[in-house]
Amino acid sequence: xxxxxxxxxxxxxxHSLHALQTAMKLVDGDDDARLCVLTVVPTPSIDLDRGFSxxxxxxAAPGTMDFETFHKSSSVATEHAKKSLVDDVSIELxxxxxxxxxxxxxxxxxxxxxxxxxxxxxxxLIVMGRRGFKSVRGAVGSVCTEVLGGAQIPILTVQ
Numbered sequence: 001x002x003x004x005x006x007x008x009x010x011x012x013x014x015h016s017l018h019a020l021q022t023a024m025k026l027v028d029g030d031d032d033a034r035l036c037v038l039t040v041v042p043t044p045s046i047d048l049d050r051g052f053s054x055x056x057x058x059x060a061a062p063g064t065m066d067f068e069t070f071h072k073s074s075s076v077a078t079e080h081a082k083k084s085l086v087d088d089v090s091i092e093l094x095x096x097x098x099x100x101x102x103x104x105x106x107x108x109x110x111x112x113x114x115x116x117x118x119x120x121x122x123x124x125l126i127v128m129g130r131r132g133f134k135s136v137r138g139a140v141g142s143v144c145t146e147v148l149g150g151a152q153i154p155i156l157t158v159q
Contacts, residue, residue, distance in 0.1 A: 003125040003154075006035045009114045009147075012088060015129025019158040020092055023127040027099050034099055036123070037092070039085045040113035041078050041106045043070075074106045111146035118153060127156045 008023045010016045020037060027033035082104035086093065093100045107113025118126055130144050148155055 002030065002033075004030075004033055005121070005123045006033065006125045006127055007114070007118050007121075007123040008035060008037045009110075009126070009128045009143075010037045010039050010085060010089065011129075013129055015159060017129075019127045019129045019156075020089060022156070022158050024092060024096065026125075026127070027096070034101070035096060036121075037085060037089050037100070037102045038114065038117055039081050039102075039104045040110040040117075041074070041081045041104060042110060043074050043077075043106045043108055078104045078106045109146070110143045111150065114143075114147050115150050118151070123153060125154050125156065126151060127158065130157045130159055 003026060006023050006026060008016070008020050010020060023035050027035050082102060085104060086102050089102060093102060103117070105113050105117050107116065114126065114128075117123075126147065128144060128147065144157060148157070
């Protein structure tokens with residue numbers, strides 16, 4: 001099967017680099033194929049009626065940041081993450097030429113960020129590492145597990 005739009009979530013781990021290298025092989029020789037490397041910036045959730053949610057209590061006291069400030073800081077963090085991503089995978093992006101791109105998105109859940117980005121942008125395959133930095137050796141990571149459970153498109157996991 002031929003995939004035209006491939007999304008590769010990237011967190012800097014060895015598994016995510018292997019996923020990128022695998023995806024590069026999939027688009028090699030296919031002039032129509034496109035590959036996007038994505039990083040997700042975790043953000044606390046905001047309940048507009050009560051300030052920050054309980055999930056974000058460790059990061060900030062409830063009500064200490066209004067929505068506009070939150071949005072601005074989230075945008076700055078996302079732009080910074082995108083620049084860091086481009087620096088991290090610059091060699092791979094150079095090899096891909098116009099087939100490759102990099103992006104960053106903010107989300108309260110890394111897995112939901114990946115799934116939402118793939119859905120909104122019409123990707124037909126996600127190639128991702130089985131685990132990232134925080135996973136237990138030999139186990140499938142929680143982000144990978146959540147993406148596998150929620151995906152409406154094929155997923156290729158890579159060690």
